[in-house]
Amino acid sequence: MVVLNMVLGDNKPRVFLLKKPVSTAVIGVLDLQGGVFEHLDHLQRLGITGIRVKELADFVNLAGLIIPGGESTCLSRLLHIYGEIREIIIQQFQRGMKIWGTCAGAILLARSVVGELSHLGLIDIEIERNTFGSQLGSFTSEAVIPSVSSQPVPLTFIRAPKITRVGKGVDVLLRMEDYIAAAESPDVLVTVFHPELTGCVAFHRYFAHKCGLELPDDTTAIDPTWNNKSWTRFTRIAYRTRQMRSRC
Numbered sequence: 001m002v003v004l005n006m007v008l009g010d011n012k013p014r015v016f017l018l019k020k021p022v023s024t025a026v027i028g029v030l031d032l033q034g035g036v037f038e039h040l041d042h043l044q045r046l047g048i049t050g051i052r053v054k055e056l057a058d059f060v061n062l063a064g065l066i067i068p069g070g071e072s073t074c075l076s077r078l079l080h081i082y083g084e085i086r087e088i089i090i091q092q093f094q095r096g097m098k099i100w101g102t103c104a105g106a107i108l109l110a111r112s113v114v115g116e117l118s119h120l121g122l123i124d125i126e127i128e129r130n131t132f133g134s135q136l137g138s139f140t141s142e143a144v145i146p147s148v149s150s151q152p153v154p155l156t157f158i159r160a161p162k163i164t165r166v167g168k169g170v171d172v173l174l175r176m177e178d179y180i181a182a183a184e185s186p187d188v189l190v191t192v193f194h195p196e197l198t199g200c201v202a203f204h205r206y207f208a209h210k211c212g213l214e215l216p217d218d219t220t221a222i223d224p225t226w227n228n229k230s231w232t233r234f235t236r237i238a239y240r241t242r243q244m245r246s247r248c
Ligand code: GLN
Pocket: 068, 069, 070, 071, 072, 073, 102, 103, 104, 105, 107, 129, 130, 158, 159, 160, 161
């Protein structure tokens, strides 16, 4: 990502992102807890280099960062323990790194969390955790989200939160019944559902564009070669199993 730091008339530094070919850009997935490999799988399907982000050095030159779904209390405790990771997320964000939070990731990014202290507070939304009840209140649905894809997008909600309010400068991408399911500011994308748990690559493409990546002109929303075990090719267990099979 080419970043130009410029000082304009009001003396405030502004960051300008120039389009960068997908072959040289990197999107990181925060690897503290949650669905990391599922996002890496989707990035790879689009030809994007995705990396697991665990240490300070991993943040160098990231065009964007995905904070995956998982459990926001656990993630926020880890961010508290590894305070330097929290600091560098904020620092890189201020330097132009875009961020997408899915579900628990969206909770971490919200400026206000109902009944709790907020965590990173990088987008002006209010979010309420576990508003559909227990894990048994998880469900799937489908919607057309015109800014993201002209085709219907499958939606998977897992003990999802609801976005209850968006502030100035935040656009609603998907409103459902009494809540908001996806929203964005110029620098942050939040979804309370999990595109990485479906064959839908439209949100990952949308985020890549937001990060300034130049992707081939392809508007296909669903990758038909995806299945719910695709992500296991990134895991050591899948690797070992393959090795064991080849030895037999
Ligand atoms: N219920 C979780 C929380 O409040 C979020 C669930 C998810 O990320 N799928 O943190």
